[in-house]
Amino acid sequence: MAANHSSDHGSDTNHRIYNPYHNHDLPITAQYRYKLPTSPEFLFTEESLKKRRSWGENLTFYTGTGYLGGSVAGAAGGIVSGFRSFEFGDTAKLKLNRILNSSGQTGRAWGNRLGIVGLIYAAIESGVVSYTDRDDAWTSVVSGLGTGAVFRAARGVRSAAVASALGGIAAGAVVAGKHVFKRYVHI
Known part of the structure; x- marks a missing residue:
């Protein structure tokens, strides 16, 4: 499991750090971590409740x-x-x-x-x-x-x-x- 660095957690609260290799025992560096937004994917909650394709x-x-x-x-x-x-x-x-x-x-x-x-x-x-x-x-x-x-x-x-x-x-x-x-x- 790769260690989190303090620079990854900075003061940016609008993003969360995602490491796709965290469940694997691989020596992966911090360059393969992604900052994903924490905001909802849909603007309105009614849209998020519908489970169908557009x-x-x-x-x-x-x-x-x-x-x-x-x-x-x-x-x-x-x-x-x-x-x-x-x-x-x-x-x-x-x-x-x-x-x-x-x-x-x-x-x-x-x-x-x-x-x-x-x-x-x-x-x-x-x-x-x-x-x-x-x-x-x-x-x-x-x-x-x-x-x-x-x-x-x-x-x-x-x-x-x-x-x-x-x-x-x-x-x-x-x-x-x-x-x-x-x-x-x-x-």
Whole structure:
């Protein structure tokens, strides 16, 4: 454990000294200690009581997760499609080219679709939370309903209604799965 020097504690009461290596028996010098502020991170206490991401963080998280998940799933489907497109007499180089082209094209298309779904979901969820000032399971279900309706609105009312119902069911299933996971899997 590194010793604290009197120069570290000076008359500055707005900062506390933090040493990330204090639990380890390492000969670390004072240069690796940090002065962290003691003031609260939030200006208002109401902000500190909310345990959720901001709308910008939600937007980034859902869009990025949707794009990544869609790209991986689409690439896997593209690999299968590439294997199915083999013809008799193809060389190994041509087979590899078919697999790479198919997985890249399908992965890109599915990634874009699911990224847009994540973007719409994040926008609707942030709007619902801002309007109702609540963040619960019903907020997620309403956001799923709205996401399905907006995503398929260009294909007609019937398609939008079906997609809305599927989006609400999917969002409800994810929320229920999250609660079950928290209850039975202790991490």
